[in-house]
Amino acid sequence: EAQVTQNPRYLITVTGKKLTVTCSQNMNHEYMSWYRQDPGLGLRQIYYSMNVEVTDKGDVPEGYKVSRKEKRNFPLILESPSPNQTSLYFCASSGTGPQPQHFGDGTRLSIL
Amino acid sequence: AQSVSQHNHHVILSEAASLELGCNYSYGGTVNLFWYVQYPGQHLQLLLKYFSGDPLVKGIKGFEAEFIKSKFSFNLRKPSVQWSDTAEYFCAVIARAAGNKLTFGGGTRVLVKP
Numbered sequence: 001e002a003q004v005t006q007n008p009r010y011l012i013t014v015t016g017k018k019l020t021v022t023c024s025q026n027m028n029h030e031y032m033s034w035y036r037q038d039p040g041l042g043l044r045q046i047y048y049s050m051n052v053e054v055t056d057k058g059d060v061p062e063g064y065k066v067s068r069k070e071k072r073n074f075p076l077i078l079e080s081p082s083p084n085q086t087s088l089y090f091c092a093s094s095g096t097g098p099q100p101q102h103f104g105d106g107t108r109l110s111i112l
Numbered sequence: 113a114q115s116v117s118q119h120n121h122h123v124i125l126s127e128a129a130s131l132e133l134g135c136n137y138s139y140g141g142t143v144n145l146f147w148y149v150q151y152p153g154q155h156l157q158l159l160l161k162y163f164s165g166d167p168l169v170k171g172i173k174g175f176e177a178e179f180i181k182s183k184f185s186f187n188l189r190k191p192s193v194q195w196s197d198t199a200e201y202f203c204a205v206i207a208r209a210a211g212n213k214l215t216f217g218g219g220t221r222v223l224v225k226p
Contacts, residue, residue, distance in 0.1 A: 033214075040121065042202055042216040043156075058213065090155060098206055098214050099146055103155035 002027050006091050006104035013081060014112050021076045021107050023091030029101070031094040032074040033058070034066065036087040037106075043090065048098065049074055081111045115139065116205050118217035126225050127195055133188040133220050135203030144206040145186040147177055148216075151199045159201075162186065173197070195226045 004025045013019055025032065033048035035058075045058030049068040063085055065077040074093075078085060089107045092100030117136045125131065137143065147159040160171025167179040177188045186203060203217040 035216075040218055042116075042118075042218040043204075044216070045214060048213075059215070092156075097144075098212060099144065099158075099161065099204065100156070100214070101158065103157075105155050 002102055004091055004093050004102045004104040006089075006107050008107060009105065010108050012110040012112065015082055016080050019078050019081060019109075021078075021089060021091075021109070023074045023076065023104060024072050025074075025093040025102065026072065027093060027095060027102065028071060029093040029095040030071070031098060031100075032068065033092050033094075033098075033100060034064070034074070034076045035090045035092065036060065036085075037090060038087050046076065046089075078109075081109075083111050085109065086111045115207075115210065116203055116215050116217040118201075118203055118220050120220045121218070122221045122223070124223045124225065125193060128192050129224075131188075131190045131193045131197070131222065133201055133203075133222070135186045135188065135217055137184050137186070137203075137205045137207070137215075139184075139205065139207035139209045142208045145177070145179060146204040146206075146214075147171065147175070147186075147188050148202045148204060149199045150202065150219075156202065159188070193222075193224050195224050198222060198224045 007022045030051045034046040035043040044060045047066040049055045091104040094101040145162040148156040150156045162169045162179045200219045202219045
């Protein structure tokens with residue numbers, strides 16, 4: 001079954017404590033991307049990757065890092081989380097271009 | 113100003129009513145256009161897309177959208193909604209003028225009353 005898997009689904013943590021949200025896809029897709037969803041703002045792209053070792057900033061990259069060492073994995077790293085990064089995060093993948101085809105189930109992060 | 117605008121934030125209607133959700137974008141030149149749906153508690157799914165050709169695009173679940181280039185619009189329609197269409201709907205645009213990055217609108221929450 002085609003899947004994008006994110007972990008964890010929920011996380012409550014404190015300001016400044018580094019965290020990583022993992023994302024893995026099993027479809028051999030080239031494109032992967034991260035979005036955050038906030039009420040009234042829709043989804044805003046944080047980072048995207050067109051292939052292994054190729055990443056680029058989206059619209060709201062500040063405070064986030066990504067890496068793409070393998071095709072299937074695209075982790076999102078918050079080195080020093082702050083409360084304004086409290087949000088719902090989605091990872092997505094696509095084999096046909098930048099528009100997401102498959103989304104993960106989301107990760108709800110609360111930074112206190 | 114938001115580059116992709118969905119003017120209706122909330123829509124409430126009854127079953128069997130017709131639905132039209134507005135989407136306008138501000139990019140000139142070549143665009144690819146999408147509508148996504150997010151059912152309660154679920155992730156986003158692609159409803160339909162426009163790349164080129166016939167500006168009236170048919171998608172899944174009885175939805176369609178019309179690309180009107182002169183109006184920079186890509187409105188979503190469904191002639192007769194069901195309770196199961198209760199969801200949040202997002203318009204999205206990939207514009208060459210914006211470096212081919214995908215930009216979402218703010219979303220429209222649709223509540224269909226049984």
